[in-house]
Amino acid sequence: MMEAIKKGDIRQASRLIRDIEDKLPSAKAKIKKLYPHTGHAFIIGITGAPGAGKSTITDALISALRQKQKRIGVLAVDPTSPFTGGAILGDRIRMQRHAEDEEVFVRSLATRGALGGLSQAVGEAIHVLDAMGKDVILVETVGIGQQEVDIINHAHCVLVVLVPGMGDDVQAMKAGIMEIADIFVINKADRGGSKQLQTELMGLINSTPLTEGGWRPPVVMVGNAHEAVAFNDKIEELVQKVEEYYTYLQQSGKLTERVYRKIQVEINDALRANILEPVIQKLKSSGRMQALVESVRNKEVDPYTAVEEIARCFLK
Amino acid sequence: MMEAIKKGDIRQASRLIRDIEDKLPSAKAKIKKLYPHTGHAFIIGITGAPGAGKSTITDALISALRQKQKRIGVLAVDPTSPFTGGAILGDRIRMQRHAEDEEVFVRSLATRGALGGLSQAVGEAIHVLDAMGKDVILVETVGIGQQEVDIINHAHCVLVVLVPGMGDDVQAMKAGIMEIADIFVINKADRGGSKQLQTELMGLINSTPLTEGGWRPPVVMVGNAHEAVAFNDKIEELVQKVEEYYTYLQQSGKLTERVYRKIQVEINDALRANILEPVIQKLKSSGRMQALVESVRNKEVDPYTAVEEIARCFLK
Numbered sequence: 001m002m003e004a005i006k007k008g009d010i011r012q013a014s015r016l017i018r019d020i021e022d023k024l025p026s027a028k029a030k031i032k033k034l035y036p037h038t039g040h041a042f043i044i045g046i047t048g049a050p051g052a053g054k055s056t057i058t059d060a061l062i063s064a065l066r067q068k069q070k071r072i073g074v075l076a077v078d079p080t081s082p083f084t085g086g087a088i089l090g091d092r093i094r095m096q097r098h099a100e101d102e103e104v105f106v107r108s109l110a111t112r113g114a115l116g117g118l119s120q121a122v123g124e125a126i127h128v129l130d131a132m133g134k135d136v137i138l139v140e141t142v143g144i145g146q147q148e149v150d151i152i153n154h155a156h157c158v159l160v161v162l163v164p165g166m167g168d169d170v171q172a173m174k175a176g177i178m179e180i181a182d183i184f185v186i187n188k189a190d191r192g193g194s195k196q197l198q199t200e201l202m203g204l205i206n207s208t209p210l211t212e213g214g215w216r217p218p219v220v221m222v223g224n225a226h227e228a229v230a231f232n233d234k235i236e237e238l239v240q241k242v243e244e245y246y247t248y249l250q251q252s253g254k255l256t257e258r259v260y261r262k263i264q265v266e267i268n269d270a271l272r273a274n275i276l277e278p279v280i281q282k283l284k285s286s287g288r289m290q291a292l293v294e295s296v297r298n299k300e301v302d303p304y305t306a307v308e309e310i311a312r313c314f315l316k
Numbered sequence: 317m318m319e320a321i322k323k324g325d326i327r328q329a330s331r332l333i334r335d336i337e338d339k340l341p342s343a344k345a346k347i348k349k350l351y352p353h354t355g356h357a358f359i360i361g362i363t364g365a366p367g368a369g370k371s372t373i374t375d376a377l378i379s380a381l382r383q384k385q386k387r388i389g390v391l392a393v394d395p396t397s398p399f400t401g402g403a404i405l406g407d408r409i410r411m412q413r414h415a416e417d418e419e420v421f422v423r424s425l426a427t428r429g430a431l432g433g434l435s436q437a438v439g440e441a442i443h444v445l446d447a448m449g450k451d452v453i454l455v456e457t458v459g460i461g462q463q464e465v466d467i468i469n470h471a472h473c474v475l476v477v478l479v480p481g482m483g484d485d486v487q488a489m490k491a492g493i494m495e496i497a498d499i500f501v502i503n504k505a506d507r508g509g510s511k512q513l514q515t516e517l518m519g520l521i522n523s524t525p526l527t528e529g530g531w532r533p534p535v536v537m538v539g540n541a542h543e544a545v546a547f548n549d550k551i552e553e554l555v556q557k558v559e560e561y562y563t564y565l566q567q568s569g570k571l572t573e574r575v576y577r578k579i580q581v582e583i584n585d586a587l588r589a590n591i592l593e594p595v596i597q598k599l600k601s602s603g604r605m606q607a608l609v610e611s612v613r614n615k616e617v618d619p620y621t622a623v624e625e626i627a628r629c630f631l632k
Contacts, residue, residue, distance in 0.1 A: 028620055031618075031620065032618045032620055032621055035615070035618035035619075035620075036615050036618075039615070049365065259613060260609055260613065263609050263612045263613055263619065264605075264609060266612075266619040267605070267608060267609065267612070267619050267622070267623060268596070270619050270620055270622075270623035270624075271592060271595060271596060271623055271626070271627075272592060273623075274623050274624055274626070274627040275591060275592055275595055275626075275627050275630060275631060276587060276588060276591055276592045278627075278631070279587060279591055279631070280584070280587060289580075289583070292583060293576055293579050293580060293583065296579045296582075296583070297575060297576065297579055299351070299352050299355070302347075302348045302351035302352075303351075303579060303582040303583050303586050304344055304347065304348055304351075304586055305348055306583070306586075307583060307586035307587055307589075307590050308586075308590055310587070310590070310591075311587075311590040311591050311594075313632070314591060314631060314632055315591060315594070315595070315630060315631065315632065316629070316630055316631065316632050
């Protein structure tokens with residue numbers, strides 16, 4: 001199976017990603033074996049609020065990068081939580097037009113349940129695509145909340161997609177958005193309000209202090225996808241910005257920083273899975289959790305004191 | 317200080333909430349002492365995507381509930397992460413019109429940093445407002461991602477605010493949204509597309525299986541805040557739905573379930589803070605984290621195997 005995946009076998013890779021989603025222990029063993037064969041792919045995160053048109057951008061990037069003979073992997077991350085809006089049916093169908101192309105491998109990824117499991121699954125699925133020999137991996141996610149910042153930190157380069165009509169929100173996002181965005185995309189830029197959004201965004205970018213030799217995130221204005229020529233030109237511009245960013249990362253030594261950041265996220269995910277989750281599982285299966293909830297409910301103990309005692313029981 | 321807070325002292329309460337945000341250990345000791353004096357308040361969560369107008373609804377609810385002589389606490393949660401759009405300046409200023417009213421206490425809450433600290437801070441701040449003797453606590457948050465679901469689960473009743481123009485997204489939200497919403501609010505319902513959103517939402521609500529004696533979330537259509545009379549009527553209707561929901565919770569015994577859910581969230585938050593975070597801190601301060609990142613980077617070990625070893629070191 002490992003050899004097949006390394007040769008780019010889509011069926012074996014799909015199966016392993018499904019096993020990752022289902023959190024099968026066998027999947028972890030396989031990822032460990034694949035790990036030494038990863039590190040080739042450049043990973044681009046694509047994030048933005050629901051309805052920003054992330055999938056349109058992802059789809060267009062696939063086409064543009066294919067013209068450059070890049071082998072592409074795509075992960076459409078679906079947090080299966082409220083307000084995701086990530087992987088809606090129409091977008092998935094649209095991306096299927098690449099399904100005939102053997103060098104494009106699109107998978108959506110969802111996991112239910114607790115405590116950052118999704119971010120870990122994203123990290124592992126990226127390793128699968130990477131080991132398959134993909135040159136570029138696009139990770140599309142809804143960028144809201146700490147968990148999603150974790151997910152996007154699996155990428156080397158982060159595109160933030162915005163749409164007109166959220167001008168006020170740009171103010172609210174300020175620090176957070178500047179922290180994660182390497183390139184901004186204003187989508188549906190033919191709509192009213194796109195100039196205002198651009199102005200606010202540029203103001204925000206220019207008021208953020210730049211370290212020496214630092215990168216100032218460019219803003220690419222992408223119009224209506226139905227006006228194919230103008231749209232494709234803009235996507236071409238976007239690809240060029242990504243290439244410029246890649247060159248910047250390499251020449252500045254920042255690529256190493258990004259790789260470290262990515263590893264840190266993976267370690268944090270793994271710590272959660274290997275330290276916090278087993279404790280919760282043991283508390284639940286032993287009935288201690290239920291007893292704890294009851295005694296907090298009856299005000300016999302406060303939750304903080306109770307958990308401090310539990311921590312003393314479990315930690316060396 | 318404890319006595320002052322229990323008497324509703326705003327300065328002491330503000331200071332304690334600030335200490336919670338700053339994660340001062342002294343704050344935890346005080347919350348423990350306040351804990352036995354909590355449990356009076358009914359907690360309403362208000363959530364929705366950026367730009368949905370949550371603060372407008374929150375503000376209107378404050379006025380409507382004040383007319384019923386309720387003492388009100390408000391927490392505007394600001395995840396200080398990208399795309400929050402939660403607590404923008406204009407909204408905060410608007411809510412300040414209640415600042416003269418001693419029975420309304422509005423605080424915004426933000427924490428930076430790792431691993432679910434915000435949800436825990438929300439839980440603790442709710443306890444402060446509760447101990448102050450507030451009858452109703454409104455918790456406003458951007459409802460996207462697992463962390464925000466944790467935050468909203470501190471509430472007994474959850475309002476989900478939607479706006480026209482995200483019709484497609486309703487489909488994408490399906491399971492997640494139905495899981496958390498007790499009452500839907502379609503805000504800016506005078507806009508085009510509100511009927512379509514209502515239809516889609518009703519379809520979703522009616523296709524969700526109802527357990528015996530279960531609650532079918534109502535949909536309240538709220539128009540433009542500038543058309544004061546019609547707007548206030550709708551807010552009145554919303555308050556009535558909240559009251560109906562409260563009656564339902566009490567009569568069905570579901571209130572106890574909600575209280576349990578709330579305690580479970582607090583315990584999970586505390587487990588993270590007392591088990592996972594100390595391990596990460598020790599790894600960092602001892603230099604072991606840095607060494608680990610380096611050896612993963614050099615492919616001497618994969619992150620999963622490395623963390624399994626760490627878990628064996630730290631867990632009994």
